[in-house]
Every structure is written in structure tokens, then in C-alpha cells.
Amino acid sequence: MIVRLQAAFRAAGCDPDRLTLDEIAGIDQLHLGGRAASRSLAALGELRPGERILDVGCGTGGASRLLAAEYGCTVVGVDITAAFVSAAERLSVATGLAEQNRFLCADAARIPLAGGAFDVIWCQHALMNMSHLPAVLAEWRRLLAPGGRVLLHEVVAGDNPEPLALPVPWARTAATSHLKRREALEVSLAAAGFGPVCVHDVTETALAWRQKHGRREAGDAPARRLPGPALxxxxxxxxxxxxxxxxxxxxxxxILEGVWRRTD
Structure with missing residues (x-):
């Protein structure tokens, strides 16, 4: 993946060893809403400079870098896919954010880090890939300091019981999609010791964003010169x-965005 990324940035006229967050936005904010969704969640969670954040399901590290660059947080990103972790590390070096970010390849239910080490658990569009939700949430509680917060931007099952149209970005087959209904997710969070602070349904905003970008990807709008999600x-x-x-x-x-607090 790293070789592919470097070649794509060179082809776009960029130095792959010196990149800006604007230049890499198309391949590091892979969730619905892109950077705007990350900023919305950060505002909802009232992030403060110096807070310690664990970015679960960090992918190529886009949210981790944004939180470091724009909010002054220190961020550890964790992802089960080694190629994503390698790309995240390389992109953080290229954007000058390596000192504020570090990345770890691990299962979200078994993260080899000390308990109570984080003020915030951050997770965008990752739980729908995880079949073992109670174990993941128990790990979040272990890793959060007392009073710590969970900031979640997540895809959940809707009221329409029809099968999903596939493939989607998180799953090519039904067997690899682990969507939870909103009610079930909230029950699981409560059982794990997290109380809701503020939860919003942002489906309409997400749909408008997806439709706009879909027209661009299909060629109805001028193609972006910079590398995009297809890479x-x-x-x-x-x-x-x-x-x-x-x-x-x-x-x-x-699509939900919300904040929950560890109850003690």
C-alpha cells in the first residue's frame, strides 16, 4: 500500500515525503462526512488540548492526525489491519505529526496498553466490523481514566429490514457486516458502564455528503487530481x-454521532 500511495502522490505532483493534511484528506478520512464529520464529533465531545485519545479502528490515521494538528491532543491509533497501520505511520511522518501520533496493530478487544491511560476513546465507522462488541466495550472501559469519554460516529442498522445492497465500504458480503441497531448499541454501552451525554442521528447530513461525492466519483464533477478512496x-x-x-x-x-461518559 505504501508504494502505491507514494506513486499516486508523485503522479499528482506532490512530494510523498512532505505532505499536507489537505493533500492526503482523500485517503485518510474514509468515513462518511470526511473531515467535517470528525470536526463535528470533536466539537460535540468538547476536546481539550493535551487530552490523551485512543483512536479505535484508525485506518490510515486521518482522524488521529486531525486531532493532533487541530486540537492539540496526543493520539494512539489502533487498527487490526497491518497495511493501514504502516500507511498511518508513514503519512504521519510525511505531515510532521509523528511526535503527536503513534499507531499500533492490534485487535480492538485485546489492546496491549496500560489501563486508565486515555481520556477519550474515539471511534468512527469501526464497530460495524467487530463481531465481539461486549469484549471491545470492556476494553474501552479498562483503557479509559475515571470520567473518560467515548466519542462515537457509527453506522447502525436502520428500520428497513431489507438486506443491504452490497458491497459497501465496510463489507463485501453479509458475513463480514456486523451492524447493530441503535437501541442494541445503546444497551450494550450502558451495560459496559457508559452513560449517554449527547447522541444525534446525522443520517440526512451523511446521505447528502455521500450523494455529492458519489457524483464526483462517477465523473459528473471534475475529477480530483489528488489520490482518493479508490486507492x-x-x-x-x-x-x-x-x-x-x-x-x-x-x-x-x-448514522449516529454521540458522546458517552464512563460511569464510576
Whole structure:
């Protein structure tokens, strides 16, 4: 993946060893809403400079870098995919943020870090890939300091029981999609010791964003010169995006952003 990324940035006229957050936005904010969604969640969670954040399911590290650069936080990103972790490390070096970010390849249910080491657990579009939710949430509670917060931006199952149109960015088959209904997710968070502070349904905003970007990806708007999500997801990405928009519009999935606090 790193070789592919370097070649793509060179082809776009960029130095792959010296990149800006604007230049890499297309391949490091892979969730619905991009950087705007990350900033919305950060504002909802009232992040403060110096806070210690664990970015669960960090992918290529985009949210980790944004939180370091714009909010003055120190961030550890964790992802189970080694290629994403390697790309995240390389991109943080290229953007001059390596001292504020570090990345770890690990299962979200078994993270080899000390308990109570974080003020915030940050997670965007990752739980729907995890089949073992109680174990993941127990690990979050262990890793959070007393009074710590969970900031979550997540895809959940909608009210429409029809099967998902597949593939989507998180799953190519139904067997690898682990969507939870909002009610079940909130029950699981409460059982794990997290109380809700503020929870919003942001489906309509997410759908509008996906439709806008879908037109661009399909060629109805001028193509971006900089590398985009297809570099990460492959040739199926346009179909994935189209299916995701369809699932959102049909009510098969919805998008939540929210803050929960560890109860003690």
C-alpha cells in the first residue's frame, strides 16, 4: 500500500515525503462526512488540548492526525489491519505529526496498553466490523481514566429490514457486516458502564455528503487530481459508495454521532 500511495502522490505532483493534511484528506478520512464529520464529533465531545485519545479502528490515521494538528491532543491509533497501520505511520511522518501520533496493530478487544491511560476513546465507522462488541466495550472501559469519554460516529442498522445492497465500504458480503441497531448499541454501552451525554442521528447530513461525492466519483464533477478512496478500497469503490447511498436513502442503515461518559 505504501508504494502505491507514494506513486499516486508523485503522479499528482506532490512530494510523498512532505505532505499536507489537505493533500492526503482523500485517503485518510474514509468515513462518511470526511473531515467535517470528525470536526463535528470533536466539537460535540468538547476536546481539550493535551487530552490523551485512543483512536479505535484508525485506518490510515486521518482522524488521529486531525486531532493532533487541530486540537492539540496526543493520539494512539489502533487498527487490526497491518497495511493501514504502516500507511498511518508513514503519512504521519510525511505531515510532521509523528511526535503527536503513534499507531499500533492490534485487535480492538485485546489492546496491549496500560489501563486508565486515555481520556477519550474515539471511534468512527469501526464497530460495524467487530463481531465481539461486549469484549471491545470492556476494553474501552479498562483503557479509559475515571470520567473518560467515548466519542462515537457509527453506522447502525436502520428500520428497513431489507438486506443491504452490497458491497459497501465496510463489507463485501453479509458475513463480514456486523451492524447493530441503535437501541442494541445503546444497551450494550450502558451495560459496559457508559452513560449517554449527547447522541444525534446525522443520517440526512451523511446521505447528502455521500450523494455529492458519489457524483464526483462517477465523473459528473471534475475529477480530483489528488489520490482518493479508490486507492484504498480498489476498483469496487464507486459501487460501494453508490450502494451506501442507496442503503442510507432506503433506511437500511443510519448514522449516529454521540458522546458517552464512563460511569464510576
Amino acid at each position: 484504498i478500497f480498489g476498483e469496487e469503490f464507486v459501487e460501494m459508495g453508490r450502494n451506501l447511498a442507496g442503503n442510507l436513502a432506503a433506511g437500511r442503515v443510519r
